Amino acid sequence: MSTYNDNLHWRYATKKFDSTKKLTQEQVDELLEATQLAASSYGLQPYKVFVITNPALREKMKEHAWGQTQITDASHLVVFCAYKTIDESYVDAFIDLVSKTRGIPVESLKEYREMMVGSIKGRSPEALANWMKCQAYIGLGFLLSAAAQANIDACPMEGFDAALVDEDLQLSDKNLTAVTFCPLGFRSSEDQSAAYKKVRFPKEEFFVFKD
Numbered sequence: 713m714s715t716y717n718d719n720l721h722w723r724y725a726t727k728k729f730d731s732t733k734k735l736t737q738e739q740v741d742e743l744l745e746a747t748q749l750a751a752s753s754y755g756l757q758p759y760k761v762f763v764i765t766n767p768a769l770r771e772k773m774k775e776h777a778w779g780q781t782q783i784t785d786a787s788h789l790v791v792f793c794a795y796k797t798i799d800e801s802y803v804d805a806f807i808d809l810v811s812k813t814r815g816i817p818v819e820s821l822k823e824y825r826e827m828m829v830g831s832i833k834g835r836s837p838e839a840l841a842n843w844m845k846c847q848a849y850i851g852l853g854f855l856l857s858a859a860a861q862a863n864i865d866a867c868p869m870e871g872f873d874a875a876l877v878d879e880d881l882q883l884s885d886k887n888l889t890a891v892t893f894c895p896l897g898f899r900s901s902e903d904q905s906a907a908y909k910k911v912r913f914p915k916e917e918f919f920v921f922k923d
């Protein structure tokens with residue numbers, strides 16, 4: 713049986729997908745659940761995850777991503793979209809959810825709420841937008857890892873024009889912006905990059921141990 717790391721060695725940023733092979737709904741559901749279980753700062757999950765199968769839309773998006781074929785050939789295209797701004801009303805909606813989910817009164821979450829609001833107000837608009845994008849990348853990491861464990865191929869991608877993709881996805885009035893793509897599916901037998909050796913800095917350089 714493959715270990716967790718065997719599967720991470722198996723995965724690679726797939727350049728060419730086999731367009732005839734599709735994920736089952738069960739596989740999609742499993743990967744999306746793993747994505748949703750990603751950690752996020754304070755648990756705020758300040759992003760949305762689009763799952764795109766519409767061929768015409770994907771064709772248009774490919775044009776805005778330098779023609780990268782993964783966008784149209786993969787079985788499913790996942791797009792992580794971060795919020796552009798976040799305010800107290802978002803925090804209040806989240807607090808309501810915590811209260812309902814855990815069966816505790818909103819009043820008991822006052823300090824938690826104040827901490828989140830303080831954290832939001834303490835950042836510049838740019839820093840805030842960047843922070844929300846960072847949360848979306850954690851979701852991407854969970855998805856990549858889960859896909860590898862299921863032997864499903866994926867390719868993290870940020871090679872696209874976000875302004876044009878935002879138009880494709882009609883995000884302008886939704887306070888969202890596209891951050892990263894993750895096409896999912898199965899590698900083509902013609903994808904030579906599947907055989908490329910992984911390039912990683914030596915462990916002694918990458919890790920720093922302070923004993």
Ligand SMILES: Cc1cc2nc3c(=O)[nH]c(=O)nc-3n(C[C@H](O)[C@H](O)[C@H](O)COP(=O)(O)O)c2cc1C
Pocket residue numbers: 723724725726727780867868869870871872892910
């Ligand atoms: C945030 C991010 C953006 C990336 N964008 C692209 C992309 O637009 N197109 C592409 O083919 N690969 C893209 N990659 C894949 C990287 O080139 C790849 O992950 C890296 O070379 C390491 O190889 P491996 O993932 O196969 O181990 C991206 C990776 C990450 C994490």
